[in-house]
Structures are given as structure tokens and as C-alpha cells.
Amino acid sequence: MSARYLSKRPFSTFGLIFAFLFSSLVNASNSTQEFWPGTKYDPSIPTVKSVLGYETGERISNYNGMLRYFEALEQAAPDRIKIFEYARSWEGRKLIYAAIAKPDTLAKLEQFAIDMQKLADPRVTNRKQANKIIESLPASVWLEYSVHGNEISGTDSAMKLAYHLLAAPTETVNQKILDNTIVFIDPLQNPDGRDRFTSRYYAQVGLHPSYDRISAEHNEPWPRGRTNHYLFDMNRDWLAVTQPETKGRIDSLNKYKPLVVVDVHEMGGDQSYYFAPAAEPFNPFMTKTQIENMNIIGRNHAKHFDRFGFDYFTREIFDAFYPGYGDSWPTFYGASASTYEVGSARGEVFKKKTGQLYTYRDSVHQQFVASVSTAEGASDNRKKLLTDFYQYQVNAIEAGEKDKKERVYILPNKTDKAGTFRLATLMAQHGVEVTRADKAFKACGKSYQAGAYVLDTAQPRGRFLKTTFTQQVNMDADFIKEQERRRARKLNDEIYDVTGWSLPLMFNIETDTCGKSVKVSGTPVKADDQLIGTVNNPDASVAFIVPWGDMAAGRFLTSALQQGLTIKSADKAFKIDNQKSYPAGSLIIESRTNSKNLAQTVATIAKETGAIVDGVDTSWVTEGPSFGSGNTVTMKAPKIAIAWDTPTSSLSAGNTRFVIERQFNYPVTAIRTRQLARADLSDYQVVILPNGFYQQTLGKSGAKNLEAWVKKGGVLITFSGATRFAADKEIGLLDVKRENAFKDKPSKKSKQDNKKSTVEGTLYTEKSDLVAASENAQEKPDFVAGVLANIEVDQEHWLTAGINKDVVGLVYGNDIYTPIQLKSGKNLAWFKGPKEVLASGYLWQENKRQLAYKPYLIHQPKGKGMVIAYTQEPTVRAYLDGLNVMLMNSIFRATAHAQ
Structure with a gap:
């Protein structure tokens, strides 16, 4: 594995000894095990080594290597593999998927897509017709790899899978797969992030790749390869669909509607392998049949993993609640979908806590076996999967027809026409049928003008519409009960991601509902429709x-x-x-x-x-x-700087830059945070500090530099952790304080003298006394995984011009701030009262009470300039469109008001 490094320089005696020991340790793992024992491969199909010069898993393939190899496979077997470009990344790299099948099946790929569309709509295909299609239609599996660019094993396992299917078509499992299944392979969902990782990784490797977890090789610099060019976690972009990579994938999945979709990931190197069944909670709009189908495939994995001696686990983490993941989004057109996670080597070799040397090849091997097993599971259950897929559509339509409260959603389109248009076209992008009324109409006793949008849940994508438009999607009651029990025991909760995601709320769009069918003369909305002014x-x-x-x-x-x-x-x-x-x-x-x-x-x-x-x-x-x-006021064209690099959150920095550059269409200059501490900022009118931990990198001297710039007329905007920095008493940029958790009953603490080894005796009369005495005196509020909260906006300040009185923001973490006093500034937006603050999601009762009436947006003048502080992040995931005007005011109206 390391020979290519050793050959670059002469061997010393020490080098020979080290190489022998290193090789022995590596070979003690599964690194010498055949990928699929006993398989004979056709020499006419090019291997990875013949094209790229190394064996599969011996080196981490970069984007260009992956593309070259798939192109070589297509050239060698054009009748069995076809490659399609589905998008271009921000940095210009093309994204591809490959379709692999036997020749007569691949030749009819377009007809397959047509037949799947027929099967996906029972309104045009009755059951008899559906059964006829099912009899001859192949199964389909879509395997998508490495959406996080530093989750590296997926791409090389995808390359190995393609080779295995093409070079050994008569191998027993392969023959079964190819006989009745189309295998779609998306080998690299994030080419920009992967190349960021691979170039940096190989820039750090010395004489031998290091297995030490504290080595430079295993610790990426900012920003890590996880994210794309705009530093988005694209596994969370399936709801807002802001990135070109996501848009292309959604279009491709909507075309073929593959029956089984798997999103292949990596996790910490000390862990083994995770596959379905998923952890609780499940999204209530998923069906038991879909979940059971993935469990069937999971059992198939267990058979193969046992054969190879691979460790694995299921159910314990990685839930299926949030609908905006790569493994959850496909379930809402009827697929059975899941996430796979392998322990990552995060390089060529990694030393586990057990002492085992775990190689990159090991991780690629496990991903490959799981991929083959997935295709086999789809093949074995072809007819069931197709029948279940059709029945999903039938049930989705029937569920909409039976909904007597919220069957139809109507967007009146009276106020925020741009936001309403964006939401309507976004739903069309997802594959939801949206109608724009050509004439005025009435629904449930209310009149609507032409131009209103109508979305009926009695359609094949009705469940997706329900889960994204319903204000409150509840987690299972037993799951919630367990989380409350854990919280009472001071244990971390098991909520994996945000619990509120209602798109109308996040877009701040007026939405009405009607419990019956609405007859309206209208035009179907398309994803690529343009808003014409x-x-x-x-x-x-x-x-x-x-x-x-x-x-x-x-x-x-x-x-x-x-x-x-x-x-x-x-x-x-x-x-x-x-x-x-x-x-x-x-x-x-x-x-x-x-x-x-x-x-x-x-x-x-x-x-x-x-x-x-x-x-x-x-x-x-x-x-x-x-x-x-x-x-x-006369508006100015401000020059905007954003803090970049450590210690900013790369997600916050990237999301914010994207919103300003791609949604506002305005340029931003990224400045490394450490330079903000001493740089001459006079050329800039706005500086944005995204979420981050600035105390050490900026510190007092950096704060003084920023304050001096603000007093001369600069506008400093802080988000979340940056607001925490600005409010620090040692920093003094913002006159508010972060709150500790409110306690109804103060802790019963003994009076302690830290200089003594004993304390006065106390009597506890019940268990609650022990619990109270165990608590920290200055405990922070409980951590919130992510909810949507109702915010009230001051309507009489120039900074809130044009903003609705009521908006919705996302609350994450445990930061709650005191209001600013009028002598220092003004609270311009604040969370609503305890009974109203929660808009969507699950929020601890104590947080509801303490968050109520606390500030969200704070304005503090300083000299000729000002500090504008957000206590949360208004740009998170770029899906809070309803807050974009607020941010625009913070940049452009604030600049106009700075002296």
C-alpha cells in the first residue's frame, strides 16, 4: 500500500524495519481479503489500476480520476453502461450518474423512465394496467456516494461496483442482479469538496501515510472537504434545493423514480458499519411498507457482512424524521431509502482505539459489499418493490381525498409575490403538482384572485406536500417521553436534527387550507418558470x-x-x-x-x-x-466583508455568503478572521461575523479594531456565536448578556469553602434534593436541536422597514440574551410569549418560558456606525427566505443610515 512512497527515496535500515512493521500491521486487518472472493473478471473491462495506476482502495481517487475511470468503462462496454451528466458544480465540475444493466434493458432506458412515470400515477394507470407494467419492468436501485466530500470511501467503492458488475456479469449474484435490475450509480455527489480534501490530504503525506489521529493528515484545515464550494452541507439541502448539485439529483430521481435509494456516508473511524433499520423517530408520512422493505435489504446485508466478518449495527443512530436528507427525500415519491455509514479511515490508514490499523481499502471493501447487497436485495424483491411503489401512489391520493381539514393548500399571492412564486416553483421542482389560478375562484367560502396557487394533497406527491406544508409534524409520543426522561436525568437527548421545517413558515408566506377539492381554472407551475417584473x-x-x-x-x-x-x-x-x-x-x-x-x-x-x-x-x-x-435616505453600494476561516463556522459563513451573492446578487469579500484583528477596514462599509468562536482569534485587540471602525461609520453584523463574542463583558461590543438557565427553585447547595476538604453536613429528605444539589449553579438553558419560533418585529424603526410584523426564525442551541437597554440601543425583533413562541417542532417547556420576549434582532449605535446583532442565524441552510428582507435592511438600509 505504501510502496509508491517508499520508492521515492533510498531505503535505510530503519526504513526497511519500519516498512516491514507497517506492512505487517496493515495486513493484520482485512486489507488482503478479496473484494468478492472467487470472482473471475473479464480482462477486456479496464481495472482501476490499468486506468489510474493503483489498486482499488490503495489510493484515494480524486474527481478527475473517478471521471476518467467511468469514461473508460463506458468506452469498454457501451451497451451495458451509459453515463449522464446531471449538473455542474459551482467550480465547473460536471456531476454524473451511470446506469448499468444488461444490453436489452439499457437500450430501453428511456422507456423504463416512461413506464415508471405511468406507474407513479394511478389517475392515468389503473391497477390492471399497472400489473401489466410490473410484470415486465425491471427493478431499479440508485446508489449515491460521497455527498460529503471528505467521506471518501464511497467514490472508490462506486468505481469498484461498476467494474464488478461489468467485468463479472456471470458471477452468481451479479447475474441475478443484471437479469432484472437497473443499477444507477452516482459516484460523487460533491466533487468540489472531495478535491478540496484529496489535494490537502496528499499535500500532508510524508514518507509513509500516518495512522495517527492527531497527524496533519487526519485533521483537515478550514473549511473541511465535507461541504461544497459555498460550504453547504448538501445532505441538508434537499428541502430548499439551493445548490445546483441538489437540483440535478432531484431532476434525475424524478425522471426514473428508482425503487431503492441509498445515500452512502462515513462516520467516526472507531465505529463499524451502520445500515437499516433506522433509528427512531420516523417521519409519520413515511409508510410501514417502505420501512419494512429497507429492513429486508438490511437483513441481506447482515448475511453478507457475517460472511465477510464485518462488524455492523442498526437502529441506534441516524433517524428518518427530517424530510430534507438524501435518504429521506426519495421516500416521498414512493421509494424505499436508507443511509449507510462506514467508519472512516479519513486517509489511507487509521489507528482505532482498539489498536487495530484500519485502512482505506477496508472501508471501500465494506461499502462495496453493502452496495452489491443492496442491488441483490432489490433484485430479489423486484415485484414486491414495484407493487409497493404503485400502492404508495394509490394510498397517497386516497389520504389526500380523505383529509377533511387540510386537503388543499392555497397561497393567495397577495403580498410577497416573489416569495410566493419561489415557494410555488420550489414545490414544482420537488415534483409536486402546483396550479396557478387563471381566474378568480372561491374555496371553502373564501374568495381568491387570479394568480393564487393551489396545491392539492390528493396527488402522488401528496405525502411530501403534507410533511413540508403541515405546520407541526409530531415525533412519536414514546420517543418524546424517552427524551424527556433522559433530560430529567441530565443525559443528552437523541434528537438528531431540526424538528420544525414547515416551508410556508420559513418563507413567511400566507397559506390557507381547505378541507375539500378546489375546482380552479389554472396553469401548471414549472420549476423553471421565471418571475417577470x-x-x-x-x-x-x-x-x-x-x-x-x-x-x-x-x-x-x-x-x-x-x-x-x-x-x-x-x-x-x-x-x-x-x-x-x-x-x-x-x-x-x-x-x-x-x-x-x-x-x-x-x-x-x-x-x-x-x-x-x-x-x-x-x-x-x-x-x-x-x-x-x-x-x-440615499442608498449606497456598500463594500461587504465577511469573516472567513477559523474560527468561523464554515456552514454559517458559506450559507451567508451564498444568500448575499446568489440570492441578493451582490458581491462579498471574504477576509480571514485573524486579519480582521488588525487590518485597515476603511475600504469596507459592512463587516459580517457569522456564527463562530472569536474570543481567541479576535480577542480584545480585534474587538478594539472593529469598534474603532464602527465608530467611524461601519456596520458590524453578528450572528449567533459572534453575538456571544460581541456581548462578552471583556469585549464590550454589545450591551447585552447571555442568560443562564432560569430555575424555579434554586439549587440546594451546601456552603463550601474550597480551601477545606470538608463541608457542613446537610439533610436531604427526598431524591429531588440530591438532584438539585448535583446541578451546576450556573447551568445553561437546555440545548435545542432546531425549532421554528415566532418572532414579533418592531414596526416603527427604519431597520425593520418593509418587514412583516410577524416572522419566523430558527432557534438552535442554548443562547438566550437579556434585552438591550434603551440607553444603549433597541430591541427590534423578539420572540413571542411562552404560549406562542413555538411555531413548529419540539421545544422544551423551560426553554419556551425563558425564550419568551427575549431579543432576536438588536440594534446598537456606536459613534457614526452601529452593531446589528442576531441572536440566532438568519441564513441557516439558506432556507429562511422569510428573513431575507431583514438581512437586506441590515446591510443596505443600515449603510444608508451610517454617518
């Missing part, structure tokens, strides 16, 4: 006004600023000549301060951004501030 009175002589409050207006602003237009923004609502009212924040583009081709420029920007623009022939304002008032 308009200009009313395009020949206006005085000005153009853009109503503020949605992202179409926001993108109009960023485009106009970058094109050099002079723009004002009103701090308060106003009315023009007793005719039309405009909300606070509305943009005013005056003809007198802009070039002669203003009308054409405004029309072009409106069309591109989807903004609605009104031309006006008078500046006579009858209510609110006039165009020349001190309550209108």
Missing part, C-alpha cells in the same frame, strides 16, 4: 417607485446600485397624491438625479428581477415623508 407608467416624468418588502424589490436594489443608479429609500410609509400607498423602505428613483435612459434601465432591471415598479408624474406626497424629507 413590470413597470406601470413606463414613461413617467418624475420618478419610479419600487414597493419594498420582497426579494424582487431587493434584487432590483442590488442590481440598480451596481449599475450606478441614484436611489432613495423612505424610512416610513407614504402615499402619492392621495392615490397609492407605499410601505416603509420603498425605493425612489428620481429622473432628475439619473441619466436620460433611466426608463429603459428600470424596465430592464424590473424584467430581470421580477420587481413591480410604478412610474409617477408627481412627487406630491399626501401622507408620510416627501422625496426630499430627512426621512428618506
Whole structure:
């Protein structure tokens, strides 16, 4: 395994001894075991070594190596493998999937997709027709690898699987698979992240690869290879679908609707192998049949893992509750899906706590065996899987028809037209049928105008619609009871991810429900529909006004600023000549301060951004501030810096940069955090500190540098952990404090003198006295895995212009802050009361009480500038679209108000 390193330099006696010992230790593992014993391979099919120069598992293949190898396989066996490009990463790398089947099956791949679409809709395919399709239709399995770029074994196991199927078609298991199954392989879901990992890993390797977990090889620098270019955890992007890689995968899965989908991952190197059955809780909109099918395949794995002597476990972690994972999203079109996790070598060799040397080849081997077993399980259960798939669609439609409370969701599309359009097209991207009303209509006694969107749950994707639009999806009662028991015992809870994800709430979109079918004349919404803006009175002589409050207006602003237009923004609502009212924040583009081709420029920007623009022939304002008032400010094109590198959270930094650059369409400069401590920031108007731990890297000197810059007119924006840094009493950038947990009954503590080895005796009369005495005196609030919370917004401040009175944000962690006092600043958004604060998810009762009426958005002026602090992250996963206008105000309106 390490020979290629040893050959680079002469052997010393010590080198020979070390090489012998190293080889002996490695060979003590499973590294010499055949991948599939007894298999004879066709020499006409190229091996990894013949193409890339090393054996499978001997080296970590990079993106280019993976692509070269799959192209070589296609060239060698074009009748049995076809490669398709499904997306391009942000860095320009193409993503592929391969379809492998026997020649006559592969030749009919497009017909297979058509037949699966027929099977997926019982409204056009009755049971008799479905049974006829099922008799001849092959099974299908979709294996997706390495969505986290530093979970490395998946890609090489995918390459080995493709070779194994093509080079040994008559091997007993392979013959069974290829006889009735199409195997889809997505070998590398995150090419940008993988190349980040592999290039850094091999830059660290010395004479021999190190097995030491504290070595540089096993400790990646910031940002790790887990994430893509914009530092997204793409396994959490299946709900908001913000990244091109995710969009391409969803389109491909929606085309073929494979019956079994497996997302192949890695976990800590000291662990063994995990596969289905999954841990509790399960999403209640998944079916027992789907779960049972994955259990059947899990049993098949156990058979093979026992044969190879591989350790494994099931059920203990990795639940199936959140619908936005790569293994959960497919279940909502009817697939049976699961996650696999192997202990990671995170390099070529890793020393486990047991002392075992665990090689990269070991991890690749286990992934390969699980992959073959999955395909075999699909083959063995072909007819059952197809029948269950059809029945899933039947049941989904029937469930929608029987729902007498929330059968139909209606998006009135009256206020936030850009946000509503984004939500409607997003659901179409997911494969949900969405109709845009062509005419006015009535539903459940309420009238709606043309342009409203209608989503009926009585459709094949009805369960996905329910789980993403239902305000509250409950975890199993027994699971919750167990979590409360664990919490009472001061044990960590077993909640794996966020428990609230209602898309209408996160988008802050008005949504109505109706308990019966709605008849409406309309147009089907498509994922690639474009929001087209308009200009009313395009020949206006005085000005153009853009109503503020949605992202179409926001993108109009960023485009106009970058094109050099002079723009004002009103701090308060106003009315023009007793005719039309405009909300606070509305943009005013005056003809007198802009070039002669203003009308054409405004029309072009409106069309591109989807903004609605009104031309006006008078500046006579009858209510609110006039165009020349001190309550209108001139907008600036700020230069924005964002803290980058350690100690920022890469996810927070990447998500925030993505929101500003790709959703706001405005450039951001990344500056390494350590440079912010001493750099001259006078060229920047805005500095954003994402979530992170800044005390050591910035410290007091960094805080002083930032404070001096703020006082000269800078806008400092802090999120979550950065707000914790700013509020630290040693730092002093923000005049609030983080709270300890509130206790109804103070702890019964003995008076202790730490200098003495004994204390005064006490009497405990019940067990609760012991529990109380055991608690920490300054305990933090209980940790929250992630819920959606209701937030109330101050409507009388320029920073909240155009923002709804009520919005929803995500609460994660255990940070709760005191309100800022009026002498220092103002609380501009705060969590609602204890009975209203929870919008969706599961929140501990104590946190409900303590979070109530505590600040979410804080504004503190400092000299000519200001600090704007978010106590949580408004950009998390880029799926809180309903908070985007708030963030835009924090950047652009704040810059306009800085002196």
C-alpha cells in the first residue's frame, strides 16, 4: 500500500524495519481479503489500476480520476453502461450518474423512465394496467456516494461496483442482479469538496501515510472537504434545493423514480458499519411498507457482512424524521431509502482505539459489499418493490381525498409575490403538482384572485406536500417521553436534527387550507418558470417607485446600485397624491438625479428581477415623508466583508455568503478572521461575523479594531456565536448578556469553602434534593436541536422597514440574551410569549418560558456606525427566505443610515 512512497527515496535500515512493521500491521486487518472472493473478471473491462495506476482502495481517487475511470468503462462496454451528466458544480465540475444493466434493458432506458412515470400515477394507470407494467419492468436501485466530500470511501467503492458488475456479469449474484435490475450509480455527489480534501490530504503525506489521529493528515484545515464550494452541507439541502448539485439529483430521481435509494456516508473511524433499520423517530408520512422493505435489504446485508466478518449495527443512530436528507427525500415519491455509514479511515490508514490499523481499502471493501447487497436485495424483491411503489401512489391520493381539514393548500399571492412564486416553483421542482389560478375562484367560502396557487394533497406527491406544508409534524409520543426522561436525568437527548421545517413558515408566506377539492381554472407551475417584473407608467416624468418588502424589490436594489443608479429609500410609509400607498423602505428613483435612459434601465432591471415598479408624474406626497424629507435616505453600494476561516463556522459563513451573492446578487469579500484583528477596514462599509468562536482569534485587540471602525461609520453584523463574542463583558461590543438557565427553585447547595476538604453536613429528605444539589449553579438553558419560533418585529424603526410584523426564525442551541437597554440601543425583533413562541417542532417547556420576549434582532449605535446583532442565524441552510428582507435592511438600509 505504501510502496509508491517508499520508492521515492533510498531505503535505510530503519526504513526497511519500519516498512516491514507497517506492512505487517496493515495486513493484520482485512486489507488482503478479496473484494468478492472467487470472482473471475473479464480482462477486456479496464481495472482501476490499468486506468489510474493503483489498486482499488490503495489510493484515494480524486474527481478527475473517478471521471476518467467511468469514461473508460463506458468506452469498454457501451451497451451495458451509459453515463449522464446531471449538473455542474459551482467550480465547473460536471456531476454524473451511470446506469448499468444488461444490453436489452439499457437500450430501453428511456422507456423504463416512461413506464415508471405511468406507474407513479394511478389517475392515468389503473391497477390492471399497472400489473401489466410490473410484470415486465425491471427493478431499479440508485446508489449515491460521497455527498460529503471528505467521506471518501464511497467514490472508490462506486468505481469498484461498476467494474464488478461489468467485468463479472456471470458471477452468481451479479447475474441475478443484471437479469432484472437497473443499477444507477452516482459516484460523487460533491466533487468540489472531495478535491478540496484529496489535494490537502496528499499535500500532508510524508514518507509513509500516518495512522495517527492527531497527524496533519487526519485533521483537515478550514473549511473541511465535507461541504461544497459555498460550504453547504448538501445532505441538508434537499428541502430548499439551493445548490445546483441538489437540483440535478432531484431532476434525475424524478425522471426514473428508482425503487431503492441509498445515500452512502462515513462516520467516526472507531465505529463499524451502520445500515437499516433506522433509528427512531420516523417521519409519520413515511409508510410501514417502505420501512419494512429497507429492513429486508438490511437483513441481506447482515448475511453478507457475517460472511465477510464485518462488524455492523442498526437502529441506534441516524433517524428518518427530517424530510430534507438524501435518504429521506426519495421516500416521498414512493421509494424505499436508507443511509449507510462506514467508519472512516479519513486517509489511507487509521489507528482505532482498539489498536487495530484500519485502512482505506477496508472501508471501500465494506461499502462495496453493502452496495452489491443492496442491488441483490432489490433484485430479489423486484415485484414486491414495484407493487409497493404503485400502492404508495394509490394510498397517497386516497389520504389526500380523505383529509377533511387540510386537503388543499392555497397561497393567495397577495403580498410577497416573489416569495410566493419561489415557494410555488420550489414545490414544482420537488415534483409536486402546483396550479396557478387563471381566474378568480372561491374555496371553502373564501374568495381568491387570479394568480393564487393551489396545491392539492390528493396527488402522488401528496405525502411530501403534507410533511413540508403541515405546520407541526409530531415525533412519536414514546420517543418524546424517552427524551424527556433522559433530560430529567441530565443525559443528552437523541434528537438528531431540526424538528420544525414547515416551508410556508420559513418563507413567511400566507397559506390557507381547505378541507375539500378546489375546482380552479389554472396553469401548471414549472420549476423553471421565471418571475417577470413590470413597470406601470413606463414613461413617467418624475420618478419610479419600487414597493419594498420582497426579494424582487431587493434584487432590483442590488442590481440598480451596481449599475450606478441614484436611489432613495423612505424610512416610513407614504402615499402619492392621495392615490397609492407605499410601505416603509420603498425605493425612489428620481429622473432628475439619473441619466436620460433611466426608463429603459428600470424596465430592464424590473424584467430581470421580477420587481413591480410604478412610474409617477408627481412627487406630491399626501401622507408620510416627501422625496426630499430627512426621512428618506440615499442608498449606497456598500463594500461587504465577511469573516472567513477559523474560527468561523464554515456552514454559517458559506450559507451567508451564498444568500448575499446568489440570492441578493451582490458581491462579498471574504477576509480571514485573524486579519480582521488588525487590518485597515476603511475600504469596507459592512463587516459580517457569522456564527463562530472569536474570543481567541479576535480577542480584545480585534474587538478594539472593529469598534474603532464602527465608530467611524461601519456596520458590524453578528450572528449567533459572534453575538456571544460581541456581548462578552471583556469585549464590550454589545450591551447585552447571555442568560443562564432560569430555575424555579434554586439549587440546594451546601456552603463550601474550597480551601477545606470538608463541608457542613446537610439533610436531604427526598431524591429531588440530591438532584438539585448535583446541578451546576450556573447551568445553561437546555440545548435545542432546531425549532421554528415566532418572532414579533418592531414596526416603527427604519431597520425593520418593509418587514412583516410577524416572522419566523430558527432557534438552535442554548443562547438566550437579556434585552438591550434603551440607553444603549433597541430591541427590534423578539420572540413571542411562552404560549406562542413555538411555531413548529419540539421545544422544551423551560426553554419556551425563558425564550419568551427575549431579543432576536438588536440594534446598537456606536459613534457614526452601529452593531446589528442576531441572536440566532438568519441564513441557516439558506432556507429562511422569510428573513431575507431583514438581512437586506441590515446591510443596505443600515449603510444608508451610517454617518
